[in-house]
Amino acid sequence: MRLLVSLAFALVCCTVPAFAANVTVSIQNMKFAPASISVATGDTVVFVNRDSVAHTATAQNGTFNTGEIAPGRKASVKIAKAGSIAFFCQVHPPMRGTVRAK
Ligand SMILES: [Cu+2]
Known part of the structure; x- marks a missing residue:
């Protein structure tokens, strides 16, 4: 019984929170x-550059502005507010x- 309780607690406490995802x-x-x-507010967007030139x-x-992401590298930005953000x-x-963050 004690083991079960500990196990349940471990599952609850150590699961990655659903409200802060990486996209x-x-x-x-x-x-x-x-x-x-589309993301939730507080999510992080990870840009992965799979090209052979920087973007x-x-x-x-x-x-947000990642700055130049070298080929094969990545950069993360956290989306703090709801709304629509166009990027280039x-x-x-x-x-x-x-x-789009909601
Ligand atoms: Cu580019």
């Missing part, structure tokens, strides 16, 4: 994939995406 966006073939994502993920409203790559401005 991955790949950067590949000069595109954000997926280009449009940025830069919010048009200035809320400063090196290749036609590369665009949107984060």
Whole structure:
């Protein structure tokens, strides 16, 4: 019985909270994939550069800017507020995406 209680407690206390997730966006073939994502406020978006050139993920409203992400590297940004944020790559401005946070 004691073991069961400990086990249940361990499961509850050590599970990653559902309200703070990581959402991955790949950067590949000069595109954000997926280009449009929905997250919860407080989530972290991880941009993974799978291209052979550097890219940025830069919010048009200035809320985040990863700076240049070298090929094979990643950068994380935390989405602190609800709303829709359009972002682009400063090196290749036609590369665009949107984060919707609720
Ligand atoms: Cu780029």
